Amino acid sequence: MRRARTWLPGLLLVTPSIIAIGVFVYGMLGWNFRLAMTDKHDEVSEGNFVGLKNFVDIWDQPRWHISVSHAIMFTVVFVLGALALGWLLAFLMEKGIRGEGTFRAIYLFPMAISFVATGIVWRWLMNSGMEQRAVGLNRLFDWIGLPQWQWFRDPDWGMAAMALPAIWQMSGYIMALFLAGFRGVPEELREAARVDGCTEWGVYRYVVLPMLRPVTLSALIILGHISLKVFDLIVAVSGKQIITDVPAVFMWVAVFDSHDPAKGATIASYIVLSVAVFVIPYLIWSVRKERRP
Amino acid sequence: MRRRWLAAVAITMASVLGLAGCGGSGGGTASPAATGGGDAKKQVEVFSWWTGPGEADGLKAMREIFEKGNPTYTFFDAAVAGGSGDKAKALLQSKLQADTPPDTFQGHAGAELQGYIKAGDLEDLNSLYDELKLKDVFPTQLIDQISVDGKIYSVPVNIHRSNVLWFNPAVLKDAGVAAAPKSIDEFIAALEKVKAKGKIPLSIGSEWTVVHLMESVLLGSLGTDAYNALFKPGANWGSPEVTKALNSFKTILSYAGDPQDDWQPAAKQVADGEAAFNIMGDWAYGYFHNPPDGGLGKKSKTDFDWAPSPGTEGTYLWLSDSFTLPKGAKNRDGALAWLKVAASKEGQDAFNPKKGSIPARKDADQSLYTDYLADALKDWSSNKLAGSVQHGVSVNQPWLASITEAVGLFIGSKDVAALQKGLVDAATANAQ
Numbered sequence: 099m100r101r102a103r104t105w106l107p108g109l110l111l112v113t114p115s116i117i118a119i120g121v122f123v124y125g126m127l128g129w130n131f132r133l134a135m136t137d138k139h140d141e142v143s144e145g146n147f148v149g150l151k152n153f154v155d156i157w158d159q160p161r162w163h164i165s166v167s168h169a170i171m172f173t174v175v176f177v178l179g180a181l182a183l184g185w186l187l188a189f190l191m192e193k194g195i196r197g198e199g200t201f202r203a204i205y206l207f208p209m210a211i212s213f214v215a216t217g218i219v220w221r222w223l224m225n226s227g228m229e230q231r232a233v234g235l236n237r238l239f240d241w242i243g244l245p246q247w248q249w250f251r252d253p254d255w256g257m258a259a260m261a262l263p264a265i266w267q268m269s270g271y272i273m274a275l276f277l278a279g280f281r282g283v284p285e286e287l288r289e290a291a292r293v294d295g296c297t298e299w300g301v302y303r304y305v306v307l308p309m310l311r312p313v314t315l316s317a318l319i320i321l322g323h324i325s326l327k328v329f330d331l332i333v334a335v336s337g338k339q340i341i342t343d344v345p346a347v348f349m350w351v352a353v354f355d356s357h358d359p360a361k362g363a364t365i366a367s368y369i370v371l372s373v374a375v376f377v378i379p380y381l382i383w384s385v386r387k388e389r390r391p
Numbered sequence: 392m393r394r395r396w397l398a399a400v401a402i403t404m405a406s407v408l409g410l411a412g413c414g415g416s417g418g419g420t421a422s423p424a425a426t427g428g429g430d431a432k433k434q435v436e437v438f439s440w441w442t443g444p445g446e447a448d449g450l451k452a453m454r455e456i457f458e459k460g461n462p463t464y465t466f467f468d469a470a471v472a473g474g475s476g477d478k479a480k481a482l483l484q485s486k487l488q489a490d491t492p493p494d495t496f497q498g499h500a501g502a503e504l505q506g507y508i509k510a511g512d513l514e515d516l517n518s519l520y521d522e523l524k525l526k527d528v529f530p531t532q533l534i535d536q537i538s539v540d541g542k543i544y545s546v547p548v549n550i551h552r553s554n555v556l557w558f559n560p561a562v563l564k565d566a567g568v569a570a571a572p573k574s575i576d577e578f579i580a581a582l583e584k585v586k587a588k589g590k591i592p593l594s595i596g597s598e599w600t601v602v603h604l605m606e607s608v609l610l611g612s613l614g615t616d617a618y619n620a621l622f623k624p625g626a627n628w629g630s631p632e633v634t635k636a637l638n639s640f641k642t643i644l645s646y647a648g649d650p651q652d653d654w655q656p657a658a659k660q661v662a663d664g665e666a667a668f669n670i671m672g673d674w675a676y677g678y679f680h681n682p683p684d685g686g687l688g689k690k691s692k693t694d695f696d697w698a699p700s701p702g703t704e705g706t707y708l709w710l711s712d713s714f715t716l717p718k719g720a721k722n723r724d725g726a727l728a729w730l731k732v733a734a735s736k737e738g739q740d741a742f743n744p745k746k747g748s749i750p751a752r753k754d755a756d757q758s759l760y761t762d763y764l765a766d767a768l769k770d771w772s773s774n775k776l777a778g779s780v781q782h783g784v785s786v787n788q789p790w791l792a793s794i795t796e797a798v799g800l801f802i803g804s805k806d807v808a809a810l811q812k813g814l815v816d817a818a819t820a821n822a823q
Contacts, residue, residue: 140509140789141506142509142510142511160800160809161800164800164803221652225652226649226650227649228649231649231665248649251649253803337597337598338598339597339598339799340598340800340802340803341598341799341802341803343799350481351792351796354480354481355788355789355791355792355795356788356793357506357788357789357792358789
């Protein structure tokens with residue numbers, strides 16, 4: 099009885115969450131995968147089990163190839179860009195800039211804005227009009243004599259431009275992560291390195307950076323899963339046009355325009371799987387680390 | 392110990408209630424019942440995508456007539472913003488699937504409604520049509536186009552025209568183009584002349600405006616009968632005639648300027664004299680003509696002018712907004728009262744001059760429709776009819792999504808063969 103008193107209140111506390119997550123996350127995930135394995139290609143049909151047919155068939159669609167390659171380009175530019183910029187900002191902060199608090203707040207502010215608001219502002223900034231018709235960044239580039247660009251409407255590199263607002267929004271957060279990481283490196287270690295004749299660059303290269311590996315990994319996971327699921331930003335900037343198509347937008351079109359639930363579920367499954375590729379190794383790694391004494 | 396128990400139970404209860412609360416408020420956005428309390432029964436929830444200048448004014452005018460004639464009902468405006476009803480349709484679909492339909496919703500008359508009909512979401516309105524003798528006041532061709540197995544599921548409020556070529560007379564004069572081009576070949580020649588003058592020959596907006604352009608080119612190149620046949624059983628989208636039309640489409644698209652964000656900025660390029668031509672539906676007239684708080688305040692015939700899009704003279708490529716009666720509407724009588732206003736001469740004559748469209752009824756008061764609308768009214772009664780693709784008359788929503796996808800891929804690849812294959816596949820998969 100006494101033992102029950104120790105664990106039961108705790109269990110009761112978390113039970114609602116467990117039930118809610120069980121139903122609304124894992125239950126829905128399971129339901130989605132089941133739907134993806136049926137031929138329910140309109141809303142009224144029953145849907146028979148067809149196995150992995152939908153998962154194979156989708157690779158015959160030219161649009162799927164486009165949206166996958168867009169997602170890859172977006173992810174690479176966004177993740178590397180946000181990591182590099184966040185690291186640089188944290189590095190500058192760490193060097194003891196005056197008014198650090200103010201700068202930190204300024205860089206973190208974009209985090210408080212939704213992707214939709216960011217997207218609407220950047221849609222204007224990245225307007226593809228040139229020369230007399232230029233507005234936004236192209237107008238600025240025109241004034242200072244830099245080459246103008248079609249931005250997200252560029253047929254080859256448009257998705258790299260699409261990553262810019264995302265970098266703008268998330269790099270402050272990455273900066274905060276890295277800054278905490280930098281501060282977590284004991285001053286004694288740096289001093290020891292300096293005493294051993296290490297240059298300032300060497301201190302970062304051989305002492306600080308290796309200790310930041312867990313932070314970098316967390317940042318990578320956070321950015322990676324945001325990037326693979328990106329939807330709101332794309333829709334706010336360009337709507338659901340194929341020139342900026344990504345799997346999440348394709349999924350939306352499949353469900354609400356094409357009225358094809360099975361296809362939408364298939365795309366959703368691929369998005370979940372691609373995020374899982376990022377997250378599961380991280381979970382395994384962190385669980386192992388916690389078990390270590 | 393007891394207190395800890397109590398606390399645990401209290402927190403558990405609170406979190407369960409919190410969850411339930413979240414669920415309730417999440418699903419109940421814009422639900423009139425949540426706010427109405429005792430009056431909820433008398434509310435009529437009217438779902439539309441009329442939020443822009445002109446269209447919202449028209450809705451308001453119709454609402455005033457409705458409230459005057461039906462003092463026991465209050466009008467609940469459940470409009471969702473977004474051109475062509477993109478976002479509204481997605482929200483509507485989730486409401487229908489949850490069996491909480493609005494009392495009446497806007498839909499493009501024609502094939503677009505077929506998905507809802509097939510899913511059993513709509514009540515047929517034949518009794519209403521008989522009661523009000525609506526079959527006598529709407530054009531026969533229109534009644535045919537919106538009937539499914541002899542049943543009619545919606546009340547058309549207005550008629551828009553899709554195949555309108557808007558142009559800037561000054562730019563044309565400057566380029567040496569004497570009049571609006573009457574055929575696809577003349578159109579291409581005119582585009583070339585404008586290009587030589589350094590202006591944008593043809594302005595375009597986002598992806599859907601290119602689909603809109605394609606339907607006008609298809610109609611202009613194929614002719615009305617061949618165009619209409621494309622949407623009948625056994626249609627041949629793979630024919631050499633379609634190939635020829637699509638090649639013209641490719642040529643025309645090569646004269647297009649940078650894509651603008653939506654149709655308004657593209658139309659504005661014509662009004663501002665930056666571009667010569669734009670093919671857009673006649674809702675652009677209100678945008679050109681209305682005073683600056685909602686439009687551009689331009690003078691018709693001098694700042695901008697119009698003609699049927701090249702090769703389509705004598706044909707009205709139409710679309711129509713209509714209202715429906717969903718099964719399980721909370722206030723069915725209220726919805727019927729609304730449909731009666733929407734079908735009435737008084738309601739249509741209040742709505743249409745503001746919205747910039749012509750009434751679906753044949754007996755409208757002609758004096759209310761001036762300038763462009765007078766032209767449209769004249770053409771509507773004399774022209775042959777063809778149904779729009781982009782605006783839901785000829786194809787249902789999945790078919791349109793496939794066509795949009797094929798055109799979207801074509802914008803990137805400029806591959807006519809792939810576009811035609813995409814259109815053939817779309818027709819095979821979706822033809823009714």
